[in-house]
Amino acid sequence: MKYLFLIYGDPTRDPTEPEAIQAEIDAYWGYDKLLADAGALLDSQALQGTETATTVQVGGDGGHTATDGPFAETREILGGYYLVDLPDLDAAIGWAARCPGALRGKIEIRPIMEFEQP
Template structure:
């Protein structure tokens, strides 16, 4: 956890951190869908997979290369995988 704290402080200090939080385990998930106007809920995650999203960082990076540099600093990158995605910018 110290490594995550150190990374979080680094991106905060560098002005890159927009948001981020750890997520509770998949056993706490509720999946919601609407079918024929009726809201349905299912206890558990959307997909049954071995991999789990443990949290997220939303960083303000200038481009994909910079985002990859920061993603490589996240402690999980040493033994798992980090997914990098741009946010959608809606033009009004």
């Protein structure tokens, strides 16, 4: 079963000292290696800050508007994701609990819908 781990955190709690930033990056590299060694890692990426985001909305007339930034105002932002292939939700919960992002934020686990093309 494929799952997406969505990493949410409060950017005001991000480390600011170079050593702390490097320690967090190293923790993620270690987590990546654990998932890869287990054969579960399909993809993972960190996202740039919300200040780089663009939101697109399509109106009833088919025209669209693009605005800077995310639409919702929230303290927690989506900072990155892991796409994993694991046997079941219990395994996904166990792996999500080991994600460095769970220490200061939350990991949302979403099963991937798989469709058969006609």
